[in-house]
Amino acid sequence: MKAGPSPEEIRRHNLGTLLRLVHLRGPSSRATLAETMGLNRSTILALTNDLTAAGLVREELPRGPGRRAGRPSLVVRPESTRVYVLAFDVGVDRLAVARVGLGGEILDRREATRTRAAFDTNEMIGALAGAARALERKASRGAVCVGAAMAFPGTVRRNDDVIRFAPNLDIGDVSLGDALSRRLGLGLPVAVRNDANLGAIAEHERGAGVGCEDMIYLHGDVGFGGGIIVGGRLLGGQEGYGGEIGHMVVNPGGRPCACGALGCLEAEVGERTLLSLAGRRESADMVGRDAVRAVVDAADRGDIQARDALHRVGDWLGRGVANLVNLFNPGMVVFGGTLRDIYLGSAAQVRSAMATNALDAPRERVKLRTAALGDDVTLVGAAEHAFAEVLNDPIEVLARLRSPEPESVG
């Protein structure tokens, strides 16, 4: 139990709050910022000047249409091209790397598809680092990279970013972040986080869940991940493993799951089960999102086996969501990745299973939505995580990044 903050801590908090506002909500006038933050205009002016001097924002006339008559007021705009992060997204079927500017704009990106059979950690790290360096070379002079983070489809220990469990990638107990950081050679750590956890942050801050302080994000890749926002913050639990929704057992004695248990939500709802129920074999050229979409499209066209498969999977999905509704009383549940398509193809079954299995009180007002950020949801989440440090303490972090490391002197 700590005492309240010092004046210097408050100043840093306010600098971070202002920067976060223009980062998340876009260019804003000082008047709007003053009103939103509940501060007077002279304080906002001082904060803006500090952030401008640090190269994090600039003030300029609003761009584009919609300007009113008379002298328009200046807006505070994030320095998107001068301040950026590197975001890495490791999917089971694809790799993506992006340079994302302050304000959230994806400035540049590289993508590659992967084949599931041949997974090699070194090769992956090499591919990610190569793509990142290519992006770096195209950054404007004087631009500064303020963070890097990776979305990964596995269970990641918070303290040291070690991957503890990633059944769909056959990798275990390694620190991918350290390895990538060394290969990048930017002097920056690369944080590694569970992809669905980052997807939850992205949808909460920039997607369907903006303004919803209690929401659950469900992410389908080959596996089934989750991220849970409680009171506006990601539920990490004691060691960062929280949100393993895919391994909630919904059907004891059911289908075997890669984790060793039977009847996990992932086993009953995952891509492989859907394809198998729909009578389709996994093939090298038809996996992942495309394969799932093909089943949903077939069901739409009247393919009975595809429709039954979707309905069966949707029933388990609804049972899983019912449990989450009883446990978390969320305001919203968001379906992303392949679960977006699965939900759209089985919404009636999902709702019916929820009606049977969830209590009325928490079920009545929960909204079901699809991810607004589409296929970029986990990549955007990685970028948001990479921005976290500079948004918490903008001036300090910028000063550190722009000055030589004390260790490297002498």
Add this chain to the structure above:
Amino acid sequence: MKAGPSPEEIRRHNLGTLLRLVHLRGPSSRATLAETMGLNRSTILALTNDLTAAGLVREELPRGPGRRAGRPSLVVRPESTRVYVLAFDVGVDRLAVARVGLGGEILDRREATRTRAAFDTNEMIGALAGAARALERKASRGAVCVGAAMAFPGTVRRNDDVIRFAPNLDIGDVSLGDALSRRLGLGLPVAVRNDANLGAIAEHERGAGVGCEDMIYLHGDVGFGGGIIVGGRLLGGQEGYGGEIGHMVVNPGGRPCACGALGCLEAEVGERTLLSLAGRRESADMVGRDAVRAVVDAADRGDIQARDALHRVGDWLGRGVANLVNLFNPGMVVFGGTLRDIYLGSAAQVRSAMATNALDAPRERVKLRTAALGDDVTLVGAAEHAFAEVLNDPIEVLARLRSPEPESVG
């Protein structure tokens, strides 16, 4: 996104923090408080003086043994007998009311057993109010009641304390708090909260979970409730219904639950199921904790049917806990109420089901514990909830309570 606090807000925060420290940790020297709060001694002196003037704490020589040689330093002690709350605990089988002093001491209490058949809301409110008035009469002159709260075995809407669902008490959509507050006539609202939610707060602040910021409390009465602490705070969800762990479906198609679903944790693990599996009938003189203890005792003495019943129930309990471990990555799971005895009688089955159904990473370090506060866990939780307001803003709340209401003037 708000700016940092004003100096006045910081002062109030610090007053609350100091009062909370002596409330939860007991009498403390100013030196200890200064160190814990990270403030200098003159600030601590000023805060202590303000709280002393408001009648919330006093400074005195430490009591009892353990005093060292030389001049002992003064300790700041909560005014336990002058500042208190009323705590109400509605169980399916009993009612309890207590006057609880600042610092957490139960100063005085009344209890009554109830028969399950005859539930009448008015009668219950009358009994609670009568007991509370009897306690009030024995309070010392000048003592002030700073809050009141009720633990209730049902789903309670946070905004208006309306009971939404209480299948074990045949009551619905009423505001018990308003009714009790009117009957008490103290000019104080009575907050009503789910009993297991309050039990979680109690175990987190004063019981097995002190210092554990991510913990889950499971409470067995006739039903099966839960309270979930995430990052040090109770998970309430959008409307306060969060933590309905008893209605997580663990066995689809299983035993019918009072909520209408099949195979809820409550239905598979609850008192009625245990008694039925153990071949015992519910009877008027053997229900609740006594009946559950009798089954556990019988199993200990070699009663095979009792032992098998416990093992079967323990397996489902372990499956439920496994799901919670995967979802929340808690540092601790605490078993209270009748679940304390059920867990003690089936710990091997619980652990075995967890090993099969939970991921290694979140399971490895989770501690399983029994409630340290015993049968008073929900009563203590109600008291802590009742103290919340005065601990958030001590001076303001005391001033309001001690001065006549503005509305009643003129």
